[in-house]
Amino acid sequence: MENKILLYNGSFKRFGNQPYNWLGITNGIITDAGYSDTYSRCIDEYTEKEDLGGQLVLPGFYDCHAHFVQTATKYISLDLNGCKDYTDIKNKIEDWIIKNPKTSIIRAFGLEVSDLEEGSYPTRKILDGFTRDYSIWINSRDFHCSMLNTRAIHELKVPLTMEGMEYYDNGTPSGRIYGKVNALTRKKIIQSYTSSERYKSIVELSQKIIKKGVTRIHVMEGGFEFYENDAEDMNTYKDKLPVDIKLFYSTIDFDKVEEMELDFIGGDVYLDGSFTSKSAAITDNYQGLDTNGELYFTQEEIKEFILKSYEKNLNTTMHAVGERALECLICAHEYAASKYPLSRLRHRVEHAELSSDSQIDRASKLGLIFSMQPAYEYMYGGPGRMYESRLGQRYKNTNQFRKLIDKGIIICGGSDSDLTPIDPLLGIHSAVNHPVAENAVSVEEAVKFFTLNAAFSVKEESKKGSIEIGKTADLVILDKDIFEIDPETIISAKVAATIKNGFILYRNF
Numbered sequence: 001m002e003n004k005i006l007l008y009n010g011s012f013k014r015f016g017n018q019p020y021n022w023l024g025i026t027n028g029i030i031t032d033a034g035y036s037d038t039y040s041r042c043i044d045e046y047t048e049k050e051d052l053g054g055q056l057v058l059p060g061f062y063d064c065h066a067h068f069v070q071t072a073t074k075y076i077s078l079d080l081n082g083c084k085d086y087t088d089i090k091n092k093i094e095d096w097i098i099k100n101p102k103t104s105i106i107r108a109f110g111l112e113v114s115d116l117e118e119g120s121y122p123t124r125k126i127l128d129g130f131t132r133d134y135s136i137w138i139n140s141r142d143f144h145c146s147m148l149n150t151r152a153i154h155e156l157k158v159p160l161t162m163e164g165m166e167y168y169d170n171g172t173p174s175g176r177i178y179g180k181v182n183a184l185t186r187k188k189i190i191q192s193y194t195s196s197e198r199y200k201s202i203v204e205l206s207q208k209i210i211k212k213g214v215t216r217i218h219v220m221e222g223g224f225e226f227y228e229n230d231a232e233d234m235n236t237y238k239d240k241l242p243v244d245i246k247l248f249y250s251t252i253d254f255d256k257v258e259e260m261e262l263d264f265i266g267g268d269v270y271l272d273g274s275f276t277s278k279s280a281a282i283t284d285n286y287q288g289l290d291t292n293g294e295l296y297f298t299q300e301e302i303k304e305f306i307l308k309s310y311e312k313n314l315n316t317t318m319h320a321v322g323e324r325a326l327e328c329l330i331c332a333h334e335y336a337a338s339k340y341p342l343s344r345l346r347h348r349v350e351h352a353e354l355s356s357d358s359q360i361d362r363a364s365k366l367g368l369i370f371s372m373q374p375a376y377e378y379m380y381g382g383p384g385r386m387y388e389s390r391l392g393q394r395y396k397n398t399n400q401f402r403k404l405i406d407k408g409i410i411i412c413g414g415s416d417s418d419l420t421p422i423d424p425l426l427g428i429h430s431a432v433n434h435p436v437a438e439n440a441v442s443v444e445e446a447v448k449f450f451t452l453n454a455a456f457s458v459k460e461e462s463k464k465g466s467i468e469i470g471k472t473a474d475l476v477i478l479d480k481d482i483f484e485i486d487p488e489t490i491i492s493a494k495v496a497a498t499i500k501n502g503f504i505l506y507r508n509f
């Protein structure tokens with residue numbers, strides 16, 4: 001039986017066209033639309049009718065880059081986001097022990113060094129001072145550093161000589177670990193959650209993000225610091241969840257991707273690290289330091305990987321934060337494109353937080369899509385914040401949305417959750433209110449990052465990403481018209497309803 005819904009008295013935003021005032025939806029597809037009250041001619045066709053009270057309606061939001069399982073496990077772990085000093089951490093740990101008396105290991109996430117008054121992550125001795133009766137494992141918000149107390153080092157059998165181990169002057173472990181040993185330890189921790197715990201947390205997260213207007217999410221699973229089974233699990237769970245999941249498996253193994261029948265290879269494969277941990281590969285040294293970050297692959301390896309992806313007709317996504325990583329990736333694409341000039345693939349660069357003018361021109365020529373996280377600027381941008389502490393005056397060149405768009409680059413938007421929350425309105429607010437005014441974009445451009453451009457980045461713009469007849473009825477209704485209000489207050493707008501395939505999954509009006 002046909003399910004016909006009429007949504008009327010709304011302002012349905014369209015890119016470059018007059019907004020519709022009503023939509024007719026048949027079996028999840030937009031089949032009719034018009035202006036003012038012209039729906040009255042066909043009102044009897046609809047079984048359900050919904051008066052939207054004049055509210056703004058946007059296409060359903062995408063989040064193009066989220067570590068979904070990682071974010072979900074936060075519901076079964078201790079969340080250290082917002083800790084301002086070691087005392088905060090200690091209090092939260094003590095609280096957790098009281099609430100979870102059967103805990104044998106405390107698994108904590110979200111600690112951000114630039115929030116800490118002490119200016120560095122706690123060491124083993126500090127953590128031993130909190131408790132020796134329980135193992136403590138803390139992961140930094142950017143995942144690149146873990147901190148352990150003595151008990152955890154023993155219980156997790158952390159290999160003391162592996163790359164990434166930090167030591168005190170006397171040669172004993174400081175409890176802070178990076179690189180390979182961090183990746184190995186993180187995997188052990190993630191594996192320690194039972195599958196029912198994991199599934200429960202994934203469902204909980206799906207329900208939460210629907211309230212943020214998200215109807216489609218690109219999840220980055222598996223890979224260097226993550227648990228391989230996360231990718232398999234998401235592949236199994238994805239059809240049971242209320243949001244549309246697109247899985248990106250962070251691997252460079254073509255066989256695995258083909259086996260899972262994915263049309264992208266890569267995901268969040270690290271060409272370099274992050275700014276927070278000073279491991280993003282940049283051109284000039286970090287402010288006040290003798291290092292310019294790390295590249296985790298050689299140019300040859302990247303070239304070979306990208307060439308093979310062109311050969312196999314597979315889109316790629318690769319994590320490149322600094323210009324040195326981006327350079328490597330652009331060179332690889334230039335080489336592959338010279339061999340396959342007719343390739344019509346849509347390749348993405350994840351993050352691309354720093355780029356030079358010539359790189360922007362070359363990336364534009366190659367049609368590379370930049371998958372970026374505007375909320376980084378909200379969290380790290382502007383004078384006196386993390387970008388400046390790492391890059392000095394170069395903080396003015398991070399996330400240059402304006403210039404990228406003007407040079408023809410398509411930007412799609414994400415959160416890099418758990419780094420910033422899955423909340424496209426926060427992303428839109430951050431892109432419009434970029435702390436460096438020259439890098440800011442218009443509200444419409446920012447909305448496109450999380451809708452039409454996001455759909456384009458995965459070749460589904462003919463079905464999703466905008467409100468047009470023939471497209472899927474994935475919609476988000478806002479309680480404020482973000483095109484009309486003071487741009488600095490976009491952040492105060494709330495999702496009033498989320499509609500997926502024509503069904504209202506969440507409503508608050």
Ligand SMILES: [Zn+2]
Nearest residue numbers: 268319350351
């Ligand atoms: Zn990444």
